[in-house]
Amino acid sequence: MLNLCFYFQVHQPFRLRHYKVLEIGHNHDYFDHEANATIMRKVAEKCYLPMNRLLTDLCREHGGAFKCAFSISGVALDQFEAYAPDVLDSFKELVGTGCVELLAETHYHSLSFLFDREEFTAQVEKHRATIQRHFGVTPRVFRNTELTFNNQLPPVLAEMGYAGAITEGVDRILDWRSPNFLYSTPLAPDFPVLLKNYKLSDDIAFRFGNRGWEAYPLTTEKFAGWFNKAHGNGETINLFMDYETFGEHQWADTGIFEFMRHLPRAILAHGDNGFATPSEVLARCKPVGLIDVHDTISWADAERDLSAWLGNPMQDAACEALYGLRASVYSTADANLIEDFRKLTTSDHVYYMCTKYFQDGDVHKYFSPYESPYEGYIAFINAINDLAQRCRFRHDLTVEARERPHLQIVA
Template sequence: MKTICIYFQLHQPFRLKRYRFFNIGRDHYYFDDYANEDILQQIATRSYVPANRMLLDLVNQYKGKFKVAFSISGVALEQLEIYAPEVIDGFRELAKTGSVEFLTETYAHSLASLYDPEEFRNQVKHHSDRMEMLFEQKPTVLRNTELIYSDEIAEMVYDMGYSKMITEGAKHILGWKSPNYVYQAATQPKLKLLLKNSRFSDDIAYRFSNYSWNEYPLTAEKFISWIAGTPAEEEVVNLFMNYETLGNLQPSYTGIFEFFKAMPRFAFENGIGFATPGEALDMHKPIGAINVPNPISWTDEERDLSAWVGNKLQKSALQSMYEIGERVRLCTDRRLKQDWLYLQTSDHFHYMSTKHFGGGQSQFSPYMSPYDAFNNYMNVLSDFIGRVKAQYPDTVDNEELNALLTTIHNQEMEIKRLQAELKKVIGTNEEMLVEKNPKAQKAEN
């Protein structure tokens, strides 16, 4: 049976406030709380809250046969907990149905997989633990920031214990192949891959309300007929999109909610089912491997990394930030570690992109220009680096830091081992006391 796999990405960055050169060394708070709260609450009202309610109704209406999946960045989760806790409650209700899967990703929605493998591992674990705590699900499928993937990243992901991942079905990678199958990584055959069907996903996410599109208006019946018309042997159609598609990027007056409400009915009438990414990857065997020597993403026509590393400004900012990663991991200052996460968010570097300046996605940037974004970020980063160096000066080189990190890690392992042994000894002594003095034990009972 042909299957539809729907996945939504939910992410909001901690936007930076206007931070001048003269603030460096004086002001250590970097974030625009007013803008972050205002934007998040607006989007939650227009999109997240009504979308959660609609999806819960659909799951209940079709008795769990309708299924979806989410990946929610850690920085978005933190803002939702502060500014829109009702959205978290909605996700908890969805999690309880058993028909909604939560994926894991980098906690900070960062580019760590490209620059700092240790940071990448730490963030994925941090995010997975947070998802399990909030929604009582341990994620089994990994979704890297912006669906970024390469053969090298595949090896890192598998070494972290994951055997399932989702990414972009980029045309320049697939060639004549269809994205509607399960694939495997070329460098790690045990890592199974689910690929986004860009045509069908973008029909909803970008073209749905485009009056000049020759398929406008898009109805659920028409859309499902396209999926039903794909070759019978093609197993799974992956619709991956931003959660803001529902109600924000495609406002409610466009009919986007009605479209999604009607989709399951037409799918089931055509013998098409729904599955989460984890289920789809379990149900189907890979039909072959895909080679991705250079990283891909789901952004822009090129489906590459140029939106974040396409110019010297972006590369300079990224290099300056990740150079201090080892020093930050050494510190125990909670505020410093928190700022480190927030400053890694990919959005900061996307705002520096010159690809769309004057059009395209530049409308989402809070800055007047990419150069304004770069200057503001580098002022913040300069202050942050100063705080890091105050704890770990430049006189300590990276080799010394690595040695110190190894020593600290070994000490932590030894402490845990000794604590475990002490626990055993205490337990043994208590048992011996009970055996020697059973009367005292009975008296206590």
């Protein structure tokens, strides 16, 4: 039996507006509500709504033989509620088919695991509650932001009660081994990990519409042929990708929707193939070996490491300032302040500051709402400074209130 395990990532950050130095202390609204609403509507029309419709139909048509998994970040869900309730409804309908598993992640799509375990646990907990509230289910399998992963993560997840995790099938970690099996890690040998088959995933996510690609055009028969080659050398082929692949990264006119509509039939044409969700894979397979992930891996770029989010002076300073502020933010017990802080932990903000591939004429390599990584840093660090000032102000008021009890604090 060869399983095809689809997982789609759904995420939209709360983008910051061009928050200026001169606004610090005067304006505490950091987010670009208009852009966030516009982008959400655009992606809803091009991707979420048509693709949810298509998948819902597939789940019903195949009577349970087609399955897939989603990880939907909490900040994406929050924005569905605010800007696109119809999208939330269509996800509920899709999940209601019973063929879809929802995964766990940090509510704010953050890198908090690397910086602050307490914050990490709290954000995972918040996401669990949000998924429960909207969909009435509790995730069992965990995916960390951008598939970031290292040996330290599985013991923490096992402790939190998760059954398994997913990450990238990085060559340097696997060496000669295949990503098409379950593995586990040295500090949690009983905790299974699913690995992305990046070759076949990227054939759909990145290369599908590329006319210069030697395999262009990609048909379902061709893809099923590649898939079937893993028989005898694999138990599960994990195809992990951004959900925005469908209609947003690969436009409708590439034929990506038609491809997905017909893929299940092509895969199921082989009697020994089947679709499975991550939990089902965990039930059917056992880890075949250990992978040692000493340095953190991710699914980004050729490097598949943290270098898209951390490493240049701006990114490092931004994270240091952000997580350095956590204690004072929480000590205010001000819900608005805490929510602003947490929205700033979304990994996209530091991703926009990446200078790795940033050259003139190449700016679109990194999708960003900013003209340059510098603009991204300025907006972020200004917001952090304002946040710090609000914390100080609240603290001063609290001290003053203790000393002069007649002074009222408005929360």
